[in-house]
Amino acid sequence: MIVEFISRAILLSIPLLYGATGEILTEKSGHLNLGIPGIMYGGAIGGVIGAFLYENACGNAAENMNPILTILIPLLTSILFSVLMGLIYSFMTVTLRANQNVTGLALTTFGIGLGNFFGGSLVKLVQSDLPSIALTKTSKIFKAELPFAKDLGWFGEIFLSHDFLAYAAIAIALIATFILNRTRVGLNLRAVGENPATADAAGINVTAYKYIATCIGSAVAGLGGLQYVMAYADGVWSNNAFGDRGWMAIALVIFALWKPSMAILGAFLFGALCNANNYVQGLGTETQELFKMLPYVVTLIVLIITSLRKKREHQPPESLGLPYFREER
Amino acid sequence: MSQKSKKHHEPFIHIVKRDELAPAKAWGIRIGAIVLGVLLIGLISSILTGEGFFEVYEIMFRGVFGRLFEGKTNMLWKFLQDTAILLCLGLAVAPAFKMKFWNCGAEGQALIGGLAGMFCMIQFGGKLPEFFLVPLVIAVSIIAGAIWGVIPAIFKAKWNTNETLFTLMMNYMATQLIAYYVYIVGGGSNVINPVSTGALPVIGNLQYLTNILIVALLTVAVYVYLKYSKQGYEIAVVGESQNTARYIGINVKKVVLRTMMLSGAICGVAGMLLVAGTDHSINTNTVGGQGFTAIMVAWLGKFNPAIMTLMAGLIIFLRTGAAKVADLNFLNSSFADISVGVVILLLVGCEFFIQYSVRLRHGKKGV
C-alpha cells in the first residue's frame, strides 16, 4: 500500500510541479502571475481540443491514429493556448504597465471561463450523457509506460510506471534549475527580477526577458493542465475538475523558495499531503477535508519563516510585482 | 550616410508619461474601452450563436432586467442582489487596497463570516429567540471575518510577510474548513439543508430587498469613511507613502491592523448576507470566486464606492447577460466568464493610454 501511496502522490504532484516551475520562471522575471490557474486551464483545454480534433479526424478509430501525432498535436495546441495567454499577460503588464495582480486575476477568470466554455461546448457537441468528454484513446498513448515496468515490482511502480509527461516535468524542473543557476541567460533573468534598472543598465533587454520568461513559464504551467487531463484523469475532461491546483502551484513556489529543484520535492510532499487522507487508517471523510488544508498550512508556515529569517537568498525576487519603466522619474 | 549606424536605429515609438489627462477625457477612454468590450462580446456571440448582432443585446437586456420568459420572476431583483453582493465584497477590499495592502483573501474572509453565521443559525436555532439570534448571527459573522482578515495583517505588520500570498493561502484554508463543516452537518451529503432560524428578515415579499438595502447603506458608509473620516485619511496617507505617515506620527502598523480588521469585517457582512440573507445554507462555492472579481471592482472603481457601484453593475450585467445569451443558444454558460474577462482586461489595459502618451518619432534623416 505504501508503494501505491507513493506512486499516487507522484501522479498528483506532477501538475503542481509544472505549475510551480512555470510560475518560478515567471516570478524570476519579476512577475507575480496570478493568472497561472487560468493559464493551466487554458493549457488543459488547448490539449483537449487538439486531441478531440485529431481523434475525430481519424474517425474515432484507434488503429488510424499515429502515436506521434496523437501526442504532438495536443502538445502543440496546449502550448499554443497557454503561450497566447502568457502573451496577453505580458502585453498588459510589460507594455501597458497594468497592475500585475489585477491582470493576473482577470486572466484567471478568463482562462477558467475559456476552459469550461470549450469543455462544455465539446460535451454538448458529442451529446454525451455524462457532463464530460472522454479522450481515452489519446490518453492511452499519453500514458504509455515502459513495457518492463510491471516486472520490477515496487521499484517499477514507483519510478517507472508513470506517463512521459511526468518524467518531462521533473526534467523541465531540473533544466530550469540549471538554466537559472548555471547559465548566462539565467543570471540575466534573475537580475531582471531582482533589479530591472540594474539589468537594463547592464545592457539586458528587460522587456524581452520579461516577455519570454512569462511565455515560457505559461507554456510549462499549461503542460500541467494537459498532464492532468491526459494522465491523471485518463483523458476525461469535465468542467471545474482541475479545481484549485493552480493556486496550489503558486503556494508551492513559496514553499520551494523560488527553486525549481526544491519544487520537485515540494510537489511530492504536496501530492502526498493531498493524498494522505485516503491512506491514513480510520479517518472519517470530514477529517479528510481538514487534511486537504495541510499543503496550505505548510506553505503559510514556510512563508512566515522566510519572512522571519530574512535570509536574503530565500526572499522573493526583489522587484516581484513592480512594473518597470526606464524613464520613470 | 546612415549605413555606419545600421545596427542602432532610433526607437520607432516613444512612450512618455502624460502630465495629467482631464478627468472627462480619462473617463472617455475608459468608457471607450467598455464599449469596445461590449461590441466585441456582441460580435463573438453573434458569430457563435448565429443570432443577429443587435438581437444579442436585446437578449442581454431582457435577460438581465426584464421578464424574458412568461411566468418567471422579474430578473431585475436578482440583478440588484448579485450586484449588491459583489459590491459588498468590493467595498471590503477597497480600504485595504487604498492602503496598498493586497487583500486577495476576500473570498476566504467572506466564507468564514458565512460559516460563523451558519454555525450560530444551526447551533442556537430554536434555542434562542429570533430577536436575539439574528443580531448574534450578524455580529458573529462580522467578528469571524475580521479575525480571518487581521491574521495576515499581523504578520505583515510584524515581519513584513507578503500579504498577497498569505491571503491567497487563507482562502483555501477557509474552503476546506467549510468542506469539513458541511460534511459534519450534512452527514456526508455535501449539502446543508436550508435553515430558516436566525435568517435575516424578509421585507415584504421581496426576497433580496434586505440585502440590497444593507449594501446600499454600507456603500454610503464606506464612501463617507474613506473620504471624510480621520481614519480614512490615515489610510490614504499610508497607502501613498509610509514615510510620510511616519513623519506625521501615524502608527502605520496600527492602521494596517485596523484597516484589515475592517476589510475582513465587511467581507464577513457579505458572507452573512449570502448565508443568513439568501441561501440559508453554505457550501464551498457560496462566494463563488466573487472575492477575486471584487478586487477588480475596487481597482477599476478607483476605490471610490460610487464608481465601484457602476463597475459591479457592469460586471454583473455582462455576466448575467452573456450567460443568458449562451443559455438560449445551447452554449456553455462559462461564456459569461470569458465576457467579463475580456471587458476587465480591456479596462485594465486602457489605463495605459490615460497615464502615458505614445509619440511617433519624426524621422529627421528621412529614414
Added chain:
Amino acid sequence: MANQAAIELKNITKTFGSVVANKNVNLRANRGEILSILGENGSGKTTLMNMISGIYFPDEGEIFIDGEPAVIASPKDAFDYKIGMIHQHFKLVDVFSAAENIILGLEEQGRYNLKAAEERISAICDQYGFELDPKKKIYTMAVSEKQTVEIIKVLYRGADILILDEPTAVLTPQETQKLFAVLRRMREDGKCIIIITHKLHEVLSLSDKVAVLRKGEYVGTVETAKTSEAELTEMMVGKKISLNIERSEPKDAQVRLEVHHVDCSNREGTLVLDDVSFHVNAGEILGIAGIAGSGQRELLEVIAGLQKSDSGAVLYHNPKTGNVDNLQNKTPLQIRELGVRLSFVPEDRLGMGLVGNMDITDNMMLRSYRRGKSAFLERKGPKDLAEKIIEDLEVVTPGATTPVRRLSGGNVQKVLVGREIAASPTVLMAAYPVRGLDINSSYTIYNLLNQQKEKGVAVIFVGEDLDVLLELCDRILVIGSGKVTGILDGRTATKEQVGLLMTKTEGGEQK
C-alpha cells in the same frame, strides 16, 4: 585623427514633461584626459550623462563617438560604443556576488564560466590597484566596495569612456584619494574619463578640463591649469552674487534643545552618528554643514522621533512650562503630546514631507487632521490655510485642489515650509530647504527662516552651499562621518575653516 574627440555632444536637449533638464548642450572629451562636469545640484549633469549611457534618449541633438554619429538608444548600445557609466546610486543586484554583477548582461563567447570571470576580475584589480573579493555578495559590502564593483564592471566590458556620477559623495577622504589614484592610472592607460561633481577642490586636483553646466545649459569648457576656483564658481553659479541675506543678532538666547552624546547605527549596523553633542538656542539659526551623507539626515530624524538612537539624550526645554523633557526614542506623536512644537522640513519633500497625489488642502491636513474629538475631518481650516499660503508665499498653482506633485520644485517647497511654519513651532528643522530651487524661491525660504528666528524659534538649517550657511547662520556645526568636527561662529568663520572641518575624518586628530 589625433585631435578627434572620443565623444562629442552637439545641441543636446532633453525635457521631462514641462521641465527642461538639458538645453542645447555641447561637449567634447578626448582620450587620455579627465574631464570634469561641474554644476550645482539640479543643473542637469546626471541627465546629460544618462543620455550618453543610454538610460534616456535625447529629444534633440546629436552624439558623435570618435567623429562618427552615434545613436545610443539603450545601455546596450552604450556598451557597444565602449561607454561605461558608474551611477551615483549603484546599479547592483544585492543577492548576487561581485563577479556575477560584473559579468551581468555580457554576451561573451563560449560557456558561462564564473571561475574564469573571477580570475579576470582579479587581474583587473591588480592592474589598477583595486581590492575586491569577487565572490563576496553585494549586500554584505560597504559602500566603497560597491563602487569598486561598479568601476570594475565597466572596465571588464572594455570601456574606453568612463563616466562617474558624483563618485566621491559617499567616500571618505582616504577612499577618495585611492579612487583618484586609480583614475589617474586609467588616464595614463589612454582612457577618456568624465567625472560629474560639484566639489571644486576635486575638480582642480584631478581633471584636465572642466565643463560647466548651469540650470541645464552649457556654460563653457576651460582647462584646469588655466582656471581658478573663483572663475569656476562664477561659471557655475552665474554672475557673482553677493547674497545679502539679512542676519540679526540673536536676542537673549535661551537653550531650547540639547543633544547629548547621541549614537545611532543604521540597518547594517554601522555607526552613522557617533557621540554627537550640541545645543540650539531659541532665536538663532544653527547651520549644519557637511559632505552629503555624513549623518545629517539621521541627526534630524533622531530629533524628530523618526529614527531610534542607540544611546544619548535629546532634551527639550519647554518655554511654556519650563520643563526639560527627554525626546530620545519617542515617536513623533509622543513628542507632540509632550507639547513640543517641533516642525521639520525633510530633505525628501514629496516622499516624506508631503503626499504628491493629494491636493494642497489635504497636505495641509497632514499636521492638523487629528485636531478635535470628532471622528471626521475638518477641511475648512486646512483649506483656509492652503489659500493663505498660496497667497502669502506666492505659490504658483491653479488652485488649492491641485495635487502637489504637479507643482514645480520651488512651489512644492513653499507649500511644505508654509505648513510647517503655520504650526507656530518652537523648533524648526529644515534639511536642504533650497535644493533645486531658483534664486527667488531660495530667498523666500531664507526670509521665512529669518522671520522664525526673530520670533524666537530655534532654527536648525542643514545646507550645502557654504556661502549661504556663512551668511545666514549664527553658528555652524560641522559634521564629518557622523561626528561633530567643530562648531563655529557664523559671523567670523571662513569658508576654508568650514571646508577643512568637513573633510576632517578622525575627530581624534584634534588635540
